[in-house]
Amino acid sequence: DAKTTQPPSMDCAEGRAANLPCNHSTISGNEYVYWYRQIHSQGPQYIIHGLKNNETNEMASLIITEDRKSSTLILPHATLRDTAVYYCIVINDKIIFGKGTRLHILP
């Protein structure tokens, strides 16, 4: 069973920030939160990961709550190319991908 819960789908207007939530209420202290995305017919692509602190890179920002039970991936200025399935996963000694969130960017 996936250790994370994500909404099955979301819409976001092009140019706006896309905020994708993830619940991981059973996360333990040494487990990292990773985000990947999968564009149609391609393999998943790494986006960002974190343990406790918020993280930012050239693709996105990751906000992790203080209790670490949930996180939000932020794409600051969504484009049509960001249309994909976004996976939030928690990794320790097992790697379990859920069904992710299908993000639709609307022109």
Add this chain to the structure above:
Amino acid sequence: GAGVSQSPSNKVTEKGKDVELRCDPISGHTALYWYRQSLGQGLEFLIYFQGNSAPDKSGLPSDRFSAERTGGSVSTLTIQRTQQEDSAVYLCASSLIQASVLAKNIQYFGAGTRLSVL
């Protein structure tokens, strides 16, 4: 190579035949992972290798599935006596182990092999 390479990209086979799927990881990556993705589903973890050994094989769906890795590089996933429910995209990923735990390892994925069992 520049990225993870999988071959073939597509494979159509008849029920009961054996198939071999190949994965060439990124040069120097010590960890290699196999996943299966059925239509419209998330990724199902199958097995991972650290070097040539597989610490955890519990994700393999049945004893018809096996995988090996030689020379710390290329890996082959073999499915014997294929069944229609084996139809899926088989994805391979590799990572440069930065720590002894999986938690700190960013995985780089190939484009997958689409297996169709008729």
